[in-house]
Amino acid sequence: MTFPIGPVELTAGELLLRPPDERDAVEALAMVRDPDSMLWNPAASVVDVASARDWCKSLGDWSPGDHATFSVVDVGSGRLVGNVSLHKIDAEQLTAEMGYRVGAWARGRGVATAAVRAVTEWGFEELGLQRVQLFHAVGNVASCRVAVKCGYRDEGTLRSASVYGDGVRYDEHLHARLAGDGV
Known part of the structure; x- marks a missing residue:
């Protein structure tokens, strides 16, 4: 069972969150080819502008x-600074997973925190989700900080849970927010 989800735009401070499209291709390619993104949040199929264009579409x-x-866009510059996704949306269970990445040029500015908060709230309010969870490698300390700042509670460690971009299997932290949780 799936949701009938129509594309929407959200704002979070100086950020515009909108569905990705082909105009994001060049910056999306730079973002996913960054070494940190390639390790923690790989998009193996994105190797050139053409594949980035298809990926964004x-x-x-x-x-x-x-x-x-x-796509997370800096309103002032118009530049793509990241992306955030509710995925594995389950309309029957009212659950989803959260994923996010930020371009190297925008890290340390609160981009992920603002975007994750906005999309989490949208998921609860507009989609009626009851639980959103996220996973990150234990070694990805920056992602853990984002999860905690956004009110995602640590629910434990999944041992040897996933293979990341370097081909190594990592333990993962599981964080989750419920619709009734405060931030």
């Missing part, structure tokens, strides 16, 4: 109802 298609992916 695919992420911008919300019609399957199983994800809502947003």
Whole structure:
């Protein structure tokens, strides 16, 4: 069972969150080819501008109802600074997973925190989700800080849970927010 999700735009301070499209391709390619993104949040199929264009177009298609992916754009410069996604949306269980990445040029400015907060609240308020969870490698300390700042409670460690971009299997932290949790 899926949601009928129509594309929307959200704002979070000086950030515009909108569905990805082909105009994001060049900066999306730079973002996913950054060494930190390649390690912690790889997009192996994105190797050149053409594949980045296809990837952005695919992420911008919300019609399957199983994800809502947003490009995060700095309003002042118009530059793509990251992306955030509710994915594995389950309309029957009212659950989803959260994912995010920030371009190297925008890290340390609170981009992920603002975007994750905005999309989490949108998921609760507009989609009626009851639980949103996120996973990150234990070694990805920056991602852990974002989760905690956004009110995602630490629910434990999943041992040897996933293989990351370097081909190594890592333990992961599981964080989650419930619709009734405060931030």
